[in-house]
Amino acid sequence: MTTAEPACTADQLPSAARGGPVGMTLARAARAHRIAMGRRLRELGLYPGQELMMMVLWDCGAVRQSELIHSLGLDPSTVTKMLQRLEQCGLVLRRPDPSDRRAVLVETTEEGRALRGGVERAWSDLEESSLAGIGPDDRAELARLLDLVADNLREEAEEAGDCPPLNC
Amino acid sequence: MTTAEPACTADQLPSAARGGPVGMTLARAARAHRIAMGRRLRELGLYPGQELMMMVLWDCGAVRQSELIHSLGLDPSTVTKMLQRLEQCGLVLRRPDPSDRRAVLVETTEEGRALRGGVERAWSDLEESSLAGIGPDDRAELARLLDLVADNLREEAEEAGDCPPLNC
DNA sequence: CAGTATTGATTGGCTGGCCAAGGAATGGGT
DNA sequence: ACCCATTCCTTGGCCAGCCAATCAATACTG
Numbered sequence A, B: 001m002t003t004a005e006p007a008c009t010a011d012q013l014p015s016a017a018r019g020g021p022v023g024m025t026l027a028r029a030a031r032a033h034r035i036a037m038g039r040r041l042r043e044l045g046l047y048p049g050q051e052l053m054m055m056v057l058w059d060c061g062a063v064r065q066s067e068l069i070h071s072l073g074l075d076p077s078t079v080t081k082m083l084q085r086l087e088q089c090g091l092v093l094r095r096p097d098p099s100d101r102r103a104v105l106v107e108t109t110e111e112g113r114a115l116r117g118g119v120e121r122a123w124s125d126l127e128e129s130s131l132a133g134i135g136p137d138d139r140a141e142l143a144r145l146l147d148l149v150a151d152n153l154r155e156e157a158e159e160a161g162d163c164p165p166l167n168c
Numbered sequence C: 001c002a003g004t005a006t007t008g009a010t011t012g013g014c015t016g017g018c019c020a021a022g023g024a025a026t027g028g029g030t
Numbered sequence D: 001a002c003c004c005a006t007t008c009c010t011t012g013g014c015c016a017g018c019c020a021a022t023c024a025a026t027a028c029t030g
Helices: A020-042 A049-059 A065-072 A075-086 A117-132 A136-159 B021-042 B050-060 B067-074 B078-088 B116-130 B134-157
Strands: A093-096 A102-106 B094-098 B106-108
Touching: A020 A049, A020 A136, A020 B116, A020 B134, A049 A065, A049 A075, A049 A102, A049 B106, A065 A102, A075 A093, A093 B078, A093 B116, A102 B021, A117 B134, A136 B021, A136 B094, A136 B116, B021 B050, B021 B106, B021 B116, B050 B067, B050 B106, B067 B078, B067 B106, B067 B116, B078 B094
Parallel strands: none
Antiparallel strands: A093 A102, B094 B106
């Protein structure tokens, strides 16, 4: 034993998570994924999370802030602050909605649009890197199962209160 | 069309993520998972992330802080601040390591140990909820594929610098 | 038409988490 | 014995993201 003794069962599944091994694996993989994405985004001058907001703006043109909130599933205050920073960086432009003086319209600037290629490349590149050695069938299976999980959790979330008055 | 027009392709995969659909699905599922876990943890007085630290402490007894850092894969400063808060909540106890005056030994208090059952139940419960309708074979397959992804990403992370001097 | 409810957005405060920089204590090399 | 590199931890600053409370503008209802 030349290695300093691990002092306990380090690096393995914590025993308190034995009842949720898949969830733990999901959390681990997603964290690594987010970190790897963060590495790529840093070279573009973005922080993790911001690229998702930019994606919506690239797709939608001028959007109401409430649309962003709903589309990203984030807290309104989170969106406000992210937009303030993105605006200060010159990536985004905000102006009052003439048809509703409460609302704010958001759109990307030219500088913001310039990042699109880099972000798309980052996502493709990370996809290839993270799925290396996994065949197309397994990839599809993974996506299918993750979607099922997301559906289950979305159902639970709706029961838990954040149910927008769509069906109730 | 009674619903307010979506203004664009809301709620679908952002077009900039077409190159990484699995990664996007992974991120979505993991976010929902973390939020669902957060709901359960709030009833225990914990924030998401803290339960993982407690798990290590429950398993290991008194641990050096550096062990925690390595075991959780977090930044040292993150661990320091989390421990300061957990200590102030009375869930954790810190004392200097007599054999190395730089180091700090961390262990749970009785009050901290009392949360173990609740956290285990929360994980089991979330596992069942998130995997509802998914058979044992598919669960195993999901775990296997997620582990592959995590392995790929860990490899990439090591190449990217955070390689602890284990093999080099 | 007046009064109330709902929606849109902001602020403040809190946590998780990162990076960069710094200060102690230990260990290794000459 | 001395100096230097390494290890262990802390601080400060920043961003994502949440909740609670708040204000302004619109919509709804009696």
